[in-house]
Amino acid sequence: MDKMSALRRAKTWEISESEDETEVENKPTPQLKCQEKETTTIPSVTVSTDVKEEDANHDKTPPAPSAAKNKSRKTCALPLFPKPPAAPGTPSPSRKRRSKEEIELDRQKALERKEAREKVKAAKAQEKEEKKQEQQRRKEAAQHLKTLRPENCLKCLTVCIDPALLQQEGSDILLGTLASFEWKFSIESQQLSYSITWTRQLPENGDKIVEEEQVLLVIGWSDFLDLVPAVKRLDKVGDCTAKNSCLSPLLEFLNWDPKKVVTILVTDSPLEYTRSSISEDSNEETLAFDLGMDQLEIEEVLVYLQLYKNVSLTFLDGWQGVTNQIVAMTKALSKRPYKLLTERSELPFCVDGSWASGARVERDGSGLEQVWTLQLQQLNRVSAVVAATVTAAYQSPQLLLQAYQKLESEEERKCLLAGLLIKSGGKERRIGPEISSRVYRCFTSQNPQLVLD
Known part of the structure; x- marks a missing residue:
């Protein structure tokens, strides 16, 4: 009998009076096994809420486990498995079903919002691309302006000298001067003999080489004496009868390319003849004696060449004067592109400012x-x-x-x-x-x- 009571007492988990309720709540619930039955059952968790004092003679007659549960404990059954969810087809009582028109309207609004976002995104991308292109254009314009500056443009010019000029005495002054300036020069045959031309390299057009319009023709004093009578014998059409003078190849050259501007440099002039010096009596008499002409006829020759053929004459003492003329012409050609760019304007006489007597009209x-x-x-x-x-x-x-x-x-x-x-x-x-x-x-x-x- 004592063994059976001890076995029954081992089946029941009891809480003594000395243990606190907190300790009881924190203790894990052991899994109880019933030795009398073969099947294993999961009992409910029992928490004792009312602990009574046991009788003094509980050793003699211990109460049954079922009776002890009913008297001294309140059982609180906690389900160990969650409640199964509701069926998916069952509508929620608080949610109202939308009609097809409402669904279509919401879809249309969503599409409009999406299109609006795409438009804003495309506008930002286009603005960014335009800004990038504008920066690139400004960079290219700045680079182009930098190449057009005289100091940089001078590096793109090449002085082309006809080999026949190097046979004259004093021509080494020209080559030494160009070498000291570190300018580019080349010795090659020209279409017009005894001439000097210039070529320009264009980096912005793939290093394309173009010829400048300016041409310098270097002749001696004897050639000039033959030139003046030949000009006087020109007929109204412009044909030249003096085939032995330098005027005939000059006219052929101008007929081949009318845009060329030729300047004749007369070297070894005994008078260093200019239009201002022709008024002097001594120079007039000497020149008229050499040419067999008076002052008026000489002036007619110079005016004819200047107006009808766009040819000007300059009288120099020697090759030092020719060298100075070539240096001055080279520097002027280097400044020409920058001046053309800065002076470019549709109406240069209509400038801003109150002194210009103009009025500005706005778009409004x-x-x-x-x-x-x-x-x-x-x-x-x-x-x-x-x-x-x-x-x-x-x-x-x-x-x-x-x-x-x-x-x-x-x-x-x-x-x-x-x-x-x-x-x-x-x-x-x-x-x-x-x-x-x-x-x-x-x-x-x-x-x-x-x-x-």
Whole structure:
């Protein structure tokens, strides 16, 4: 009997009075096994809430386990498995089903929002690309401007010298000067003998080489003496009868390329002849004696070459003067591209500034009234006060023309502006019939040769 009671007491998990409730809650619940049955059952977790004192004679007759549970404990059954979810097809009672129109409307709104986001994204990408292209254009423009500066453009120029010039005495001065400046030069045959030309390398066009228009032709004093009579014997068509002079190949060269600008350098001149020195009696007499011509005939030759053939003459002492002329021409050619770029303008005479007597017209039309006032001021004896009085009465030329059309007689039209009052310096006066008639003739006359005054 004692063994059976001990076995039954081992089956039941009891909490003594000395243990706290917190310790009971923290203790894990052991799995109880029943030795009497073969099947294993998972009992409910029992928590003792009311602990009573046992009888003094509990050793003699211990209560049954089932009776002890019913008396001294409250059982709290905690399910160990979660509640199965509801069926997926069952609608939620708080959610309302949407119609097809609402679904389609929401879909359309979503598509519109997506398109709006894509447009904003495309606009930002386009703006970024345009900004990148603008930066690239500015970079290329800055690089192009840098290459056009005279110090950089001078490195792209090459002085081309005809080999026949190197046979003359003193030509080594030219080669030494070009070498000291570290300029590019080449010795090659030219289309016009005894000439010097220039070529330019264009880095922006793939190092393309172009020829400059300037050409220097170096001749001696004896060649010049043969040139002047040959020019005098030219007929009206321009044919040259003196085939032995240097004028014949020069005219052929100009006919082949009319854009070339030729400058003839006359070396070893005994007089260093210029147009200013021809007025001197001694120079005039000596030159006329050598050429068999008077001053007027020589002037006619020089003017003919300058106006009809675009050929100018320069008289120099020797090769030092020729070298100085070539150096000056090379420096001028190096500055030419930069000057053309900075001076490029559609209307260079229409510049900004109050002193230029111009008016700026904005896109919204502001400034037209000032243009109308300045247009009236272009007439003779029409001051700024008179023009402002007319524009205050008629704000545009169209309104003035409409006022002229409403009048019947010619006299009324001429005197339309005569009665307008002009206030200046605290005094009042009228425009008068003379200015009124001049304005009327200016805006209504069909004769471009009409004199207004």
